[in-house]
Amino acid sequence: MKQIGIVPNLTKDDGELTAIIAKKAEYYGIKCYVIDEIYEEIKVGIPLSKDAFYNRCEAVLVLGGDGTLLRVSKDAAQYEVPILGINMGRLGFLTAIEISEIDTALRHLRNNTYSIEDRMMLKAQLIRDNKIYDEFVALNDIAIAKGSYARIIHLRAYINNAFVNFYPADGILVSSPTGSTAYSLSAGGPVITPNMECLLLTPICPHVLNIRPIVTSADDEIKIMIDDDKKDILLTVDGQEGIKLFKEDQIIVKKDEGRAKLIRIGEQSFFDILRNKLTERLS
Numbered sequence: 001m002k003q004i005g006i007v008p009n010l011t012k013d014d015g016e017l018t019a020i021i022a023k024k025a026e027y028y029g030i031k032c033y034v035i036d037e038i039y040e041e042i043k044v045g046i047p048l049s050k051d052a053f054y055n056r057c058e059a060v061l062v063l064g065g066d067g068t069l070l071r072v073s074k075d076a077a078q079y080e081v082p083i084l085g086i087n088m089g090r091l092g093f094l095t096a097i098e099i100s101e102i103d104t105a106l107r108h109l110r111n112n113t114y115s116i117e118d119r120m121m122l123k124a125q126l127i128r129d130n131k132i133y134d135e136f137v138a139l140n141d142i143a144i145a146k147g148s149y150a151r152i153i154h155l156r157a158y159i160n161n162a163f164v165n166f167y168p169a170d171g172i173l174v175s176s177p178t179g180s181t182a183y184s185l186s187a188g189g190p191v192i193t194p195n196m197e198c199l200l201l202t203p204i205c206p207h208v209l210n211i212r213p214i215v216t217s218a219d220d221e222i223k224i225m226i227d228d229d230k231k232d233i234l235l236t237v238d239g240q241e242g243i244k245l246f247k248e249d250q251i252i253v254k255k256d257e258g259r260a261k262l263i264r265i266g267e268q269s270f271f272d273i274l275r276n277k278l279t280e281r282l283s
Contacts, residue, residue, distance in 0.1 A: 001109045005033045005057035005081075006045060007072050009064030012088045015042030017063055021086075021102060028110045033057055054079035059109060059263060065089020066182075070238040073121075073139045073260040082116050082261035084109075093181050093277055096264060108265045115264045119178045120197050120218060123256035126235065128249050136237040139260050140179030142253050144224050144245065145171025145204055147232035152207050154228040159201075159220050166227070170205040174222050174253040178260075181274065183239065189213045193270055199253070224251045 004025060008018045022032040022045050032045045033056060039047035048056060060076055060083045062069045069085040076083045084105065085095030097105045108114045122138040136142070146153045155172055157164040175184040180192040180200055189202035190213060197218035203211050216222070226233060226249045233245040245251075 001030065001058045001112060003031045003033065003056055003058050004109065005035075005053050005060040007035070007060055007062050007068070008038065008042070009068040009088065010038070010041055012065075012068075013042075013063050015044050017088075017099070018042055019044045021061065021063075021106075024103060024106055028106045030106065030110060050075070054081050057081055059084060061086055061105075062095070063088055064095070066092060066094045067238075067240065069094045070139050071240060074137050077121060077137070077258040077260050080259075080261065082263045084263040084265070093273065094178070094262065096262070096268075096273070101265075105265055109263075113265075117194060117262045117264055119194055119260040119262055120176050121256040121258050121260055122174065122176050122179075122199075122253055124174075124235075124237065125252045126243065126245075126249060127252060128246070133249075134243065136241065137256055137258065138179070138238045139176065140182045140238045141173050141175040141184060142251065143171060143173050143183060143204075143234075143236045143239070144226070144251060145234060145236070146230075147234050149230075149232050151230070152205075153226075153230060153233055156225040156227050157201060158223040158225070159214075159216055161221075161223070164201070164214065165211060167203055167211060168207040169203045169211075172204060172224055173200070173202040174224070174251075175200040175202060181277075184213070187213075190215065191274065197255070199255070218255045221252060221254045224253075225249070 025032045034045035036047050062072045062085045086097045087095035124136045124142045126134045155167040177192040177194045177196045184202040187204045201214040229247045236242045
């Protein structure tokens with residue numbers, strides 16, 4: 001690998017770490033590119049337009065936490081460019097490399113001694129007044145949940161237009177296998193290995209005893225209907241984008257055609273990472 005890109009979270013790196021990585025990469029014979037608007041902020045790397053950046057880079061290093069990687073994954077997937085997360089956050093399920101391991105990572109990239117995991121992504125449509133109001137792509141999850149008020153909301157769920165259940169709850173999640181270790185895990189959902197292809201429907205704090213998470217085929221289509229006239233219901237995509245929802249809005253979620261490509265370095269299995277990260281949560 002001879003050309004990489006760097007996308008830093010500018011709230012966590014003012015350019016210092018990006019400059020260190022760029023200098024180290026140059027030592028290993030690797031060119032480092034950054035997107036124009038990032039270059040204007042940090043003056044590090046070789047600036048390119050966003051389109052040229054993703055077309056030229058053989059891989060993209062993402063500096064930040066899982067949230068930064070989730071944001072970058074959508075752009076990278078469009079260009080089929082693999083990404084490597086360098087953890088500057090807390091937990092870091094997806095950001096596989098710590099700052100202390102940067103030299104090791106660059107050597108593996110130079111020598112092409114790494115693996116790439118294909119991760120299934122989600123596509124969601126917001127239907128309002130029988131029209132597509134907006135569309136979203138997610139790597140982790142689509143969440144429909146109450147806002148700031150401490151009261152339940154009412155939702156209806158369908159799979160392939162077959163009624164599943166009525167959900168009085170704080171909300172509901174539709175997750176990918178990758179997202180099963182995110183919000184869904186905290187809501188009591190199962191852990192699903194990321195090489196599987198399926199959809200996971202997880203209620204958030206349901207106000208009934210007989211509602212449990214549901215795992216269904218990746219070829220299925222899940223529809224969530226808002227059955228509540230409260231004006232404090234939000235749709236969020238990977239915990240980042242948010243949009244207000246109203247009664248009779250429908251959110252349709254299915255497998256996206258695009259794939260996130262995550263670079264993996266070393267011999268750690270998914271279960272090694274899971275065990276270590278869950279131990280970090282408890283400590």
